[in-house]
Structure formats: C-alpha cells, structure tokens
Amino acid sequence: MSLRDRGAITGVGETRYSRNSGRSVVALQMEASLAAIADAGLTPKDIDGIIAYAASGVVAEDFVTNFGIPDLRFSATTPMGGASSVAAVQCAVAVLSAGVCRHVLIPLGRNGFSESRIGSRVRQMPQFRTVAEFEMPIGNIAPAQLYAPMARRHMELYGSTSRQFGEIAVTTRRHAGLHGNAMMTKPITLEDHQQSRMIADPLRLLDCSLESDGAAAVVVTAAEHARDAKKRPVYVSGVGEGHPDSPSAITQRPDLTTLGTAKAAPRAFAMAGVTPADIDVAEIYDCFTYIVLCQLEDLGFCDKGEGGAFVEGGALGLGGRLPVNTHGGLLSQAHMAGLNHIVELVRQLRGEGGATQVPDAEVGLVTGYGDMGDGAVAIMRRG
Numbered sequence: 001m002s003l004r005d006r007g008a009i010t011g012v013g014e015t016r017y018s019r020n021s022g023r024s025v026v027a028l029q030m031e032a033s034l035a036a037i038a039d040a041g042l043t044p045k046d047i048d049g050i051i052a053y054a055a056s057g058v059v060a061e062d063f064v065t066n067f068g069i070p071d072l073r074f075s076a077t078t079p080m081g082g083a084s085s086v087a088a089v090q091c092a093v094a095v096l097s098a099g100v101c102r103h104v105l106i107p108l109g110r111n112g113f114s115e116s117r118i119g120s121r122v123r124q125m126p127q128f129r130t131v132a133e134f135e136m137p138i139g140n141i142a143p144a145q146l147y148a149p150m151a152r153r154h155m156e157l158y159g160s161t162s163r164q165f166g167e168i169a170v171t172t173r174r175h176a177g178l179h180g181n182a183m184m185t186k187p188i189t190l191e192d193h194q195q196s197r198m199i200a201d202p203l204r205l206l207d208c209s210l211e212s213d214g215a216a217a218v219v220v221t222a223a224e225h226a227r228d229a230k231k232r233p234v235y236v237s238g239v240g241e242g243h244p245d246s247p248s249a250i251t252q253r254p255d256l257t258t259l260g261t262a263k264a265a266p267r268a269f270a271m272a273g274v275t276p277a278d279i280d281v282a283e284i285y286d287c288f289t290y291i292v293l294c295q296l297e298d299l300g301f302c303d304k305g306e307g308g309a310f311v312e313g314g315a316l317g318l319g320g321r322l323p324v325n326t327h328g329g330l331l332s333q334a335h336m337a338g339l340n341h342i343v344e345l346v347r348q349l350r351g352e353g354g355a356t357q358v359p360d361a362e363v364g365l366v367t368g369y370g371d372m373g374d375g376a377v378a379i380m381r382r383g
Contacts, residue, residue: 006096008223009220010220012216013035013037014217015028017213019113021214023111028214029108045068048074049072050074051076053339055337058107058109074104076088080374085106086338089106103225106218109217113212114213127371131146142200146250150250152202154305162202165204165207167312169331172286172316179333182327193206207288210332235383236380238379240266240271242262242267243373244375248372253373264376272379280363281322281358283341283364285330289331292325293308296322349381
C-alpha cells in the first residue's frame with residue numbers, strides 16, 4: 001500500500017534562532033512543539049505519537065511528563081543525522097497510515113553553538129564509529145574535513161568550481177535577509193565567498209553551515225483527520241530514504257559523488273506521481289554548499305556533473321528556475337538538522353512565506369542529508 005497522501009503536516013513551530021538561547025534544550029523543544037500544536041488547532045493531549053531527535057538528549061517521556069499526554073501510542077527515533085527529520089516524516093506517515101496514531105509530533109532542538117559544538121557531537125554518534133577508529137586519528141574530525149573529498153572529487157571529474165559553490169551561499173544569504181527569523185542576514189557577494197578563509201580544501205568558511213541554538217517542530221496528522229485542521233493541510237505525497245554504498249566511510253566508496261539521495265529520490269517521485277519539472281520550490285539540506293549541488297543532481301534536476309552550471313546566474317533564487325532554501329537554510333538561517341527546512345516548505349505551500357514566498361507554489365520538495373551520505377526526500381502538496 002502506498003503512503004501517498006496518507007498523512008499531512010498540519011502544524012509547524014519554531015523558536016528564535018541565536019548563538020546563545022540562555023535556555024535548556026528541553027525548554028526550547030517544548031516552546032517549538034507548543035507552537036506547532038497550536039498551529040494545528042490541537043492541544044498537547046491530542047498528541048499520541050512522538051519521533052524525537054536522539055542526538056538532542058530529549059526523549060518522548062519528556063513530552064509525556066511536560067504536556068500531560070495521557071496515552072502515547074508510539075515513540076521512535078530516526079538516527080540519520082541531518083536526514084533524521086525527513087526520515088521521521090516517512091516514519092510518521094507510515095504509523096498514521098497503519099492506524100496506530102492520529103497526530104505525531106516531530107520536535108528537534110539544541111544549543112548547538114552555546115553548549116555542544118559539532119566536533120564533540122560527532123564523536124558521540126555511533127554512526128561515526130568507523131571513521132572515529134580509522135580517520136579521526138589522522139586529523140579528520142569535523143564534517144568539513146570528512147566531506148571535503150567529495151567536493152574535490154566532483155571538481156576533478158566534472159569541472160565544478162568554488163565560484164559555483166559560492167552562488168549557493170550568496171543566494172541563500174539573500175533569502176535569509178528577507179525572512180525575519182535568520183541568524184545571518186548581512187548580504188554577501190561572490191567575492192566575499194572567494195575571500196573567506198579555507199576550512200577544508202575546497203570548502204571555505206562561507207561554504208559551511210552555522211552552529212545554532214533553537215528548536216523547530218511539526219505535527220503530522222492522519223489524512224482523515226487533517227481535513228479538520230485549523231489551517232490548510234500540506235499533504236505528504238511521496239517519501240523515500242536511502243543509504244549510500246559504504247555507508248560508514250566516504251573514502252571507501254567507489255563513487256564519492258553519489259549520495260543516498262539518489263536511491264531515495266526515485267521512490268519519492270514515483271510515490272507522488274510527479275517529476276522534478278513539477279516542483280515549484282525546494283528546501284534542500286545544505287550543511288555545505290557542495291552538498292546542495294550534489295543533491296540537485298541526485299534528485300534529477302540535472303544530470304550528474306551538471307550541477308555547477310545549473311546553479312549559476314541566480315537559478316536558485318526567487319524568480320529563478322528552482323527557488324531553493326527560501327528561509328536561508330542551514331547556511332544562513334540556522335542549523336536545526338533540517339527540520340527548519342520542513343517548516344519552511346509547509347509555510348511556502350500554505351502561502352505563508354512572507355517576503356520570500358514563491359508565487360503559486362503548489363508542489364514542493366524537502367531533503368535531508370546526514371552522517372556519511374544518508375539521504376531522505378519528501379514531496380509535499382498544498383491541500
């Protein structure tokens with residue numbers, strides 16, 4: 001049985017994003033979750049499923065205790081790093097389709113700047129066990145160091161350039177400046193990008209995502225109940241999850257330029273019954289600029305090796321051929337492991353995008369990317 005349109009996102013919520021929230025991770029997640037629940041026209045006691053973000057240390061029981069949920073029927077985690085949020089949507093829709101729950105809450109939040117920086121988080125994650133044993137001892141510790149060889153290999157094989165990576169950074173910063181809830185809003189130019197310091201060749205500072213404090217949350221509702229939502233529901237038409245070859249170590253795979261997204265995307269598009277040409281707006285996981293370029297290829301918006309040319313000339317901006325990351329993404333809004341991307345796509349498809357609204361957006365796509373190349377894709381439509 002297909003999961004197409006079996007669930008819809010009925011509520012979204014966020015905190016302000018910053019470098020120092022001054023609050024606990026639990027408090028941040030509760031704030032975002034209450035906002036999402038209210039946005040759906042529900043009460044906390046209506047929630048009967050929770051898919052928590054394992055790496056945050058906040059568990060389903062925290063919500064049962066704080067919200068007084070009388071009967072939590074399902075709880076889970078989807079430990080895929082930055083692909084976790086989109087994978088959680090797939091999990092939620094599957095559970096809703098099976099009749100286990102009516103309303104599943106997906107919360108995510110952390111003090112990623114003020115308390116727990118990425119280097120320490122990575123070492124605690126079991127998905128990084130292999131590189132912790134064989135690569136971290138020789139200096140590959142941070143994600144920029146682990147992912148840089150993929151970008152360099154793409155440049156060598158296909159001629160993609162640092163300036164093309166910069167096009168992505170400049171565009172997302174422009175969107176962040178218009179959004180209203182973004183950490184980095186000062187405009188940047190291609191020259192600013194090229195002059196930013198090298199972090200891990202070929203990735204420069206402005207190729208890298210932010211470290212952030214804050215939280216986001218969404219409520220996914222069974223289709224038969226979504227019709228009664230407070231606002232227009234956004235239906236999940238297609239979902240897919242994929243894991244790359246050699247999933248524990250990038251350096252050991254035969255093709256460094258293909259992600260798990262390439263396996264997930266065909267399943268998601270087939271389920272939704274649409275093609276890349278039907279997508280009006282895309283929120284694409286952007287831990288690094290290169291990862292956006294690579295996903296555009298793996299998603300089928302262009303052929304492998306053509307991502308560099310595809311992003312040139314403002315193609316990803318408002319009014320371009322494919323508006324991408326209209327909130328500023330991880331590069332300029334905040335790093336909430338991609339859940340903020342889902343929040344933004346829902347708002348776009350509701351017509352609530354404000355200054356970055358894509359006109360007449362009816363069908364959109366959101367991706368997640370995590371760990372050593374895991375990918376998740378969700379295609380959504382306006383209800």
